[in-house]
Amino acid sequence: MDRVRRNKGAIVLFMLPATLLFLTIIIIPIFMSGYYSLLDWDGITKGTFVGLQNYIELFTSKSAGFTKTLGNAILLAVLSVFIQLPISLVLALVLAKGIKRERFFVSAFFVPVLISTVVIGQLWTKIYNPEYGIINVVLQNLGLESWCRTWLGDQNTALFAVFVPILWQYVGYHMLLLYAGIKSVDPVLREAAKIDGATEWETSWHVVIPMIKPVIRMCVIFAVVGSLKAFDLIYVLTNGGPAHASEVPSTLMVNMIFGRGRYGFGSAIAIMIIFLCFFFAIMIKKFFKVEEE
């Protein structure tokens, strides 16, 4: 058996396709991006080496707008953690009590997760449509014409109008993770709390939630990292506009590279996105560890 397990030919053959793809499409490109980010380059002529100039521009130039996109992404992360996750948690807690039609509700809440973001984006553009969209029509019928807006076209509302569907879409995903976590908490613990006279609210808060901390940590990481990477829905709904009001790092990156041909500057944004994703994932893990001690 040992000889079979050390068959060099088989090892190479089995590892080759995955390794090759992983190297050429992920590992090497990351280093290429890192190198490009040090260039002033339009993708056509030869680039010139400018050192950290692109990174300095990222954080100092107001017209480039990176700091603003970063602010928007962090706002989205905050809203995800403090609005989306609590909604998911409440739904999961209610569902995990074992009520009738539990499976139906779980399945229904999960539907938006499965639908392509392009489809969801298109649907919401129609919901937000200033003339015929459902929101404005409902407001008109309620006699609230003054509340009507061109939701996606107005600099004051575009950012939140874009955030709503993003938050809406993934409530079901977090709900499912939390629900599965709550279901795996030993029912004996809950029973014990009940016998000791704890109300349902107290049982949830003091018994169930501490038990599912690892799941909550995972959800927080997903919510934050997902916010930093957010692209699809924003691209479909506003593409960052109007006047960069709803721009996030990834839409800015795509616009810089493929819209304005600023390959070097765009690569610097790409590197920052990777860095921030890793940075926040590690910070959140640390934060939860400190909490546990």
Add this chain to the structure above:
Amino acid sequence: METGRNKIKKTGMYLVLLFWTVVSLFPIYWMFTFSLKNNKEIFGENIIGLPKHWLWSNYEAAFTAGNMGSYFVNSIIVTGFTIALTTIFALMASYALTRLVWKGRKKVNNIFMLGLTVPIHAAILPVFIILRNLHMTNSYQALIIPYVAFALAMAIMISISFLQNIPAELEEAACIDGCSVYGIFFRIICPLMKPALSTIAIFTFLQAWNELMFAVIFISDSKYRTLSVGIQTLSGAYTTEWGPIGAALVIATFPTLIAYTFMSKKIQESLMAGAIKG
């Protein structure tokens, strides 16, 4: 008294759940209904009701003028190859990473797991430049290859967790019977990995079918457009007529929804499997 209060509480709970059900499903319900309506109904007469006259011609328009048929086929080709290659490559790699003995396999495994957190943004420009230099933008491979690469990390992780539950004695018995390493892999391991395969397939399907960023940037020729890009183009062309766009959205969504109605539990479990180690 106590039961009365309980009843109120129960009703309250159901109201919360029903409210969120409506919030979750309304856009999808609305999509189905307006895909069968004319502008007059959509824009005022009958905004949220069921269509009065079922206008199947919207679907006809989406397929003929909107080209949805060919986008659909493209999505199937790209997604199909992505799923097939991802599962095969992931299975092979995870077998070598867990069962074969060689130096550095732990390290290689860790590098693969790093792929779980790398966002696709990291690679988009370099991959685009590589594809451009190879004259491979505007082709199926331009999407299939990156999709497989980015699906691999998750697929390997899932596949390893399944492999660990297959007892090594099975392989040893086969070895004593004179099976080679390839025989063991194809005749013993692969058949036992069926549940892992469906989990990986579901995961990869959703990723590839719904992907937008690569598809928008690597494909400009309408011949190779997938559904996500096709819908974007279509909505640009039909700004005033919503019916055909609704039909296009339904066409893009129904494979997912049909699969979901038949195996909702399996799909939910598959998507959770990707999160567990996250």
